[in-house]
């Protein structure tokens with residue numbers, strides 16, 4: 183009998199564990215967001231977070247976007263040629279970048295670059311008792327460490343996504359005009375006329391959501407790190423995994439929402 | 444007056460504290476001794492609320508510490524962590540002045556920096572270290588910066604977790620004198636963990652010995668040598684023979 187119920191038990195424990203995780207993360211997120219709204223504000227921490235998450239991510243965002251835009255143009259050209267629709271390259275590159283690839287790739291790059299560094303930094307602070315020290319110095323770690331990073335990510339990742347969209351479109355443009363024989367002015371016209379406001383809004387909303395998720399996961403797993411170097415390593419790994427999976431899941435949900443509008 | 448009654452704390456099946464009873468009168472210096480890993484650091488963290496006890500009661504001036512207003516409660520404390528726990532993203536002076544730079548009645552940066560440099564001097568550090576980062580300091584220097592941070596806001600109650608480990612004997616003497624001075628001149632209540640018997644004699648009004656999760660012996664420092672307790676005697680003499688096992 184027990185051999186029959188054992189898998190069920192394991193399944194039950196796993197789902198309870200999953201639910202518990204969702205609950206804890208939600209509570210953590212709510213607490214962090216409530217600190218964003220209440221003083222005191224740590225302007226310096228916020229400024230540093232803006233620079234780290236935003237400014238210093240520009241190179242990796244730019245490189246990711248330009249290669250993706252170029253490859254996308256080639257693929258659409260090759261695919262379109264099969265039914266004589268090569269001319270749609272500018273339109274599809276624009277929609278593909280702005281609605282889907284821009285936000286998702288920037289989100290994943292932020293998960294790789296920012297989530298990992300936040301998680302490792304906060305986890306190290308936790309295992310070296312710096313978090314305890316903050317508390318004894320009457321400073322709430324949620325307010326001092328988490329809130330500035332989450333707020334910075336919410337504000338600056340949409341900007342990164344916009345930059346990624348633009349550079350991606352430019353990548354497609356450069357490839358199409360440079361080696362596929364497209365007319366430059368016509369390409370730009372087609373791109374601009376085709377994009378709608380909702381495309382751009384959905385891109386920015388996704389950026390905001392993905393940035394928030396990336397920063398929250400880094401902070402959550404960092405704050406709940408186990409002990410020692412192994413604890414820090416594990417916290418970083420789980421944070422990046424969780425951020426990447428949640429970003430893709432949120433992308434699916436948000437895309438659904440924007441389709442139904 | 445800090446009062447602990449039957450404080451218990453376990454980590455899974457590691458029963459670290461099994462009913463600690465201890466009184467620390469205001470304005471006195473209590474030194475906790477005990478073998479490595481007996482839960483001395485955990486005990487301090489329980490009082491500060493960094494670790495939640497499983498059972499028992501801790502009161503400060505007859506008020507349950509779990510029911511006090513956290514900010515006001517913590518504002519009365521300074522703590523030197525065993526590993527110094529300096530913020531490695533901030534230069535030394537901002538570490539020392541951290542509390543002075545926060546909150547509603549924060550100091551202007553210039554004044555806070557001056558205060559930090561003064562406290563650094565008191566722990567035997569030159570003003571040049573003020574602009575270094577913690578990672579650029581030696582272990583003993585980090586410890587002293589931690590000490591300067593603990594005393595910077597001039598709190599009423601200060602916990603020192605092994606203030607002299609990693610220091611040379613001369614510097615250890617300076618720190619012992621400093622702690623004694625803070626207690627006698629400023630009326631601070633101090634609770635110090637140390638393994639160094641010279642420190643114990645220099646700092647303590649009262650001594651408590653933690654062993655097996657309970658306070659095995661407590662009394663005035665002057666009675667340490669005639670405590671009549673086998674655990675204390677073994678600890679003072681550092682002998683491998685006695686009730687405290689060498690392998691723990």
Ligand SMILES: Nc1ncnc2c1ncn2[C@@H]1O[C@H](COP(=O)(O)OP(=O)(O)OP(=O)(O)O)[C@@H](O)[C@H]1O
Nearest residue numbers: 454457459477478479480481482483484485486525
């Ligand atoms: N966060 C924690 N999680 C699990 N176990 C812990 C934790 N903190 C402390 N312990 C355990 O509690 C016990 C007491 O630890 P503590 O740091 O208080 O020892 P100590 O008396 O300060 O020793 P030392 O003199 O070496 O500093 C140890 O066995 C340690 O493994």
Ligand SMILES: [Mg+2]
Nearest residue numbers: 483484525604
């Ligand atoms: Mg200790």
